[in-house]
Amino acid sequence: MGHRIPLSRPYFDARELEAVRRVLESGWVVQGPEVEAFEAEIARLHQVRHCIAVSSGTAALHLSYLAAEIAPGDALFIPSFAWPSAANMAKMVGAHPVFVDVLPDTYNIDPDDLERHIETCLNEGKHKPRAVVPVHEFGLAADMDKVLSVASRYSLEVIEDAACALGASCDGKPVGTFGKSGIFSFHPRKSITTGEGGAIVTNDADMADRCRAWRNHGQRLAGGQRDFILPGLNYRMTEIQAAIGRVQLTKFAGILQKRRSLVREYFERLQQCPGLRLPTDTAQHTWQTMMVVLADSVDRTAIIQHLAGEGIEVGPGSVAGHLGAHFQPQLPLTVSEKLHRRGLALPLHAGLNVEQIDAAVESLCRHLDRCKESSISRQDLSQASPRTS
Numbered sequence: 292m293g294h295r296i297p298l299s300r301p302y303f304d305a306r307e308l309e310a311v312r313r314v315l316e317s318g319w320v321v322q323g324p325e326v327e328a329f330e331a332e333i334a335r336l337h338q339v340r341h342c343i344a345v346s347s348g349t350a351a352l353h354l355s356y357l358a359a360e361i362a363p364g365d366a367l368f369i370p371s372f373a374w375p376s377a378a379n380m381a382k383m384v385g386a387h388p389v390f391v392d393v394l395p396d397t398y399n400i401d402p403d404d405l406e407r408h409i410e411t412c413l414n415e416g417k418h419k420p421r422a423v424v425p426v427h428e429f430g431l432a433a434d435m436d437k438v439l440s441v442a443s444r445y446s447l448e449v450i451e452d453a454a455c456a457l458g459a460s461c462d463g464k465p466v467g468t469f470g471k472s473g474i475f476s477f478h479p480r481k482s483i484t485t486g487e488g489g490a491i492v493t494n495d496a497d498m499a500d501r502c503r504a505w506r507n508h509g510q511r512l513a514g515g516q517r518d519f520i521l522p523g524l525n526y527r528m529t530e531i532q533a534a535i536g537r538v539q540l541t542k543f544a545g546i547l548q549k550r551r552s553l554v555r556e557y558f559e560r561l562q563q564c565p566g567l568r569l570p571t572d573t574a575q576h577t578w579q580t581m582m583v584v585l586a587d588s589v590d591r592t593a594i595i596q597h598l599a600g601e602g603i604e605v606g607p608g609s610v611a612g613h614l615g616a617h618f619q620p621q622l623p624l625t626v627s628e629k630l631h632r633r634g635l636a637l638p639l640h641a642g643l644n645v646e647q648i649d650a651a652v653e654s655l656c657r658h659l660d661r662c663k664e665s666s667i668s669r670q671d672l673s674q675a676s677p678r679t680s
Contacts, residue, residue, distance in 0.1 A: 296651055298604040299480045302546055302641040310534035318532075325533035330490070331477070332540050336458065337465040339492040341499035344533060345506055348476025348489035349453040350526040352380040352424075355450050355472045355491055358501035361386050368413050368447075371398040371627035373426040375612040377452045381615075387418045390613035392624040396571045398428040398609075401626070402437035409445050422448040427456035427466050428609070429570075430482070430577035435461045435469045442470075450474075454489070455579035456481055458547055467492040472502075477532075481579055482546050483539035485532035546641045550578045553643055557581055559630070560652040566659040567635070574586035580616075581639045582608035584630060589662045591635060597658045603651050608634030620624070 300466050314320060322344075328341040345351050361367065363385030369377045371390040378388035380550040389412060392404040405423065412420050423442045425433040442449050453459065457475050459466045467473025472495070476480075477488035501521075504511050509523025534569025539546075554572070561569060585591055591607070598605050611631035613621040636649055 294642070296604060296638050296647045297640070298606055298636060298638050300486045300640045300642050301479050302542060303514065303535075306538045306541075307535050310538050311531055314530045314534045320530045322527040323530050325530040325537065326528050329528075329533040329536045329540075332537060333490050335490065336472075336540070336543075337492055339465070339468050339473075340494045340651045341492065341496065342575075343491040343493075343499060343502045343506060344528040344536075344643055345436060345489045345491065345526040346528055347487050347526075348452075348474055348478065349376040349380060350506075350524075351474035351476070351489035352377055352450075352452065353383060353524075354502045354505045354526060355474055356380055356384045356386070357403070357505050357554075358498045359422065359448060359450060360665050361421060364419055365446050366418035367422050367424055367454075368405055368408055368420070369424045369612070370426050370428070371611045371613045371624045372398055372609055372630045373428055373452070373612060374454070374609060375424060375615055375618075376454070377424045378612045378618065381424075386421070388612075388618065389418075390618070390621060390624060390627075392626050393428070393630070395584075395629075396568075396572065397431055397433075398630060399431060399433040400425045400438065402434060402441055404624075405438070406441050406444075409441070409447075413445075415558075420445055420447055422450055424450050424452055426452040426454070427459055429582060430456045430459050430579040431571065431573065432456065432459050432466050432575060433459035435464075435466075439469060454478075455481060456577055459577045460575050461513050468494065471495060472498060477536060477539075482550065482577060483536065483543050485528070485536040485539070488532045488536065489660040532651050542641075547577055549641045550639060551576075553639060553645075553648060554581055555646050555654065556645055557637065557639075560648065561656075564652065564656040564659060566662060578639060582630075582634045583635045583637065585633045585635055585659075587633070589659060591633065594635065594658055594662070598651070598654055601650075601654050603654055604638060605651075605655070606636050607631075608636045 298358040334342040364385040367381045372393045381388040411612040451473035453473045454476035472493040477485040481656045505523045506526045509519045511520045568584040611627040
């Protein structure tokens with residue numbers, strides 16, 4: 292194969308270069324008018340009153356917890372199959388992350404398992420159930436009707452981790468607007484990127500003010516006077532990042548359309564591919580990642596290595612956070628553990644074309660066929676006539 296097919300790649304052109312040049316020439320490079328404009332554009336996209344741009348999606352989670360006054364002794368209920376930022380930041384504010392299993396086809400939080408864990412937490416009495424942090428995994432909104440129903444029964448806050456889900460919605464309502472706040476990430480693996488970067492969205496004015504203060508050293512300006520009202524952090528977004536993000540937002544509709552089109556090509560070609568299961572496909576999915584689930588008999592490491600040898604980059608889809616060493620011990624979560632070990636992310640980005648998808652699928656199916664043949668051969672050997680002494 293002549294050209295490498297990357298798993299992911301940012302979609303940049305001369306417009307981002309021009310935006311960076313404009314900022315550098317202005318001499319104002321940290322949290323100024325570009326950041327304010329970027330915040331306003333994100334707020335419009337997700338139909339929300341307030342947006343606070345920050346240095347990363349993880350920073351957005353940290354500030355969300357601080358502004359919501361999540362405290363030591365509080366329990367936060369978080370899906371295991373997700374990047375561990377939400378759980379890590381829970382520990383950073385002294386709270387206790389309680390991992391919840393996910394559904395096998397959407398990869399999102401299982402509302403029934405959520406309720407079981409809340410009940411267990413209440414019965415044990417060690418921590419106070421405080422908030423649910425649904426993760427809209429890979430750009431597909433969690434079932435927010437059911438999540439909100441459970442949260443309401445137990446009087447829990449909802450803080451949405453929509454890191455992968457810019458532009459996603461649930462029953463026509465944008466993600467990030469169902470609970471107290473929501474967060475986004477603009478890491479290079481996401482649909483649009485600022486290099487690194489994140490944002491908090493909320494309709495709660497007091498929370499927005501607290502997030503802005505926490506973001507910028509605890510500062511608040513009133514009447515031209517500066518005061519430090521809390522022990523804040525430096526989680527500011529740069530003007531360079533925001534300028535890139537504003538250009539990316541002008542491309543977002545086209546990027547989203549392209550990703551959805553490429554996923555349709557994947558679904559069409561993978562239907563007959565042996566040894567894998569396809570994810571749920573809905574019109575509201577924004578497809579930050581296209582992950583399939585391999586059969587137990589398939590050696591995922593071998594598949595990744597074989598495809599890499601042909602210039603095709605694939606990899607694990609995500610992780611089961613509860614398996615992380617610093618979260619142990621933790622009860623088993625069957626679905627999350629399977630997705631952790633069997634999930635395979637396929638190349639998906641706006642620069643991909645149909646010919647590259649053809650090549651990726653052909654290579655994947657060919658290697659899966661070999662795995663199937665090898666498995667059948669091993670089975671035949673195991674069923675051979677008994678050895679004689």
